[in-house]
Amino acid sequence: MTGSLxxxxxxxxxxxxxxxxxxxxxxxxxxxxxxxxxxxxxRVLASVxxxxxxxxxxxxxxxxxxxxxxIRRRISASLDRFARSRxxxxxxxxxxxxxxxxxxxxxxxxTLDSGVDVVELLLELAGGDGPPPPAEPPDGADxxxx
Numbered sequence: 001m002t003g004s005l006x007x008x009x010x011x012x013x014x015x016x017x018x019x020x021x022x023x024x025x026x027x028x029x030x031x032x033x034x035x036x037x038x039x040x041x042x043r044v045l046a047s048v049x050x051x052x053x054x055x056x057x058x059x060x061x062x063x064x065x066x067x068x069x070x071i072r073r074r075i076s077a078s079l080d081r082f083a084r085s086r087x088x089x090x091x092x093x094x095x096x097x098x099x100x101x102x103x104x105x106x107x108x109x110x111t112l113d114s115g116v117d118v119v120e121l122l123l124e125l126a127g128g129d130g131p132p133p134p135a136e137p138p139d140g141a142d143x144x145x146x
C-alpha cells in the first residue's frame with residue numbers, strides 16, 4: 001500500500017494497520033523527517049526516524065519494564081514527529097514477520113516484544129493520557145466480588 005499523507009494522515013494509517021492486524025513496516029517520508037514504524041498483528045513494535053539516535057548502548061544496561069518504557073517513549077516521540085507532517089509519502093510493506101533491519105540498521109535491540117496498542121498511541125497523540133488505570137479492589141475481597 002502506498003500513498004500520500006495528503007490523502008491519509010498518520011492517524012488514519014495507524015488505524016487501518018491496527019484494525020487489519022497487519023504485520024510489516026510503514027515507511028514515511030515527510031517534509032520534516034523520514035523513518036519507519038514496525039508492526040506485528042497491528043501492534044507497534046518499534047519506530048525509527050531521522051530525528052532519533054540508536055538506543056543500543058543505553059538499552060544494553062536495561063531490562064524488563066525500564067527497557068520497555070524507553071522504547072515506548074521513543075515510539076511516541078517518533079509518532080509525534082510524523083503526526084505533525086501533513087505532506088509526504090508513505091508505503092506499507094506487509095510481511096510474514098516484522099523486519100529486523102531498517103535502512104541497514106539492526107532494530108532488534110530497540111523492538112518491543114509484545115508491542116503497543118495503536119489506540120493508546122492515538123490517545124497520547126491527541127493529548128490524552130490513555131485509558132484510566134484499573135480500579136483497586138476494596139479492603140475485603142468479598143466486597144470486590146459483590
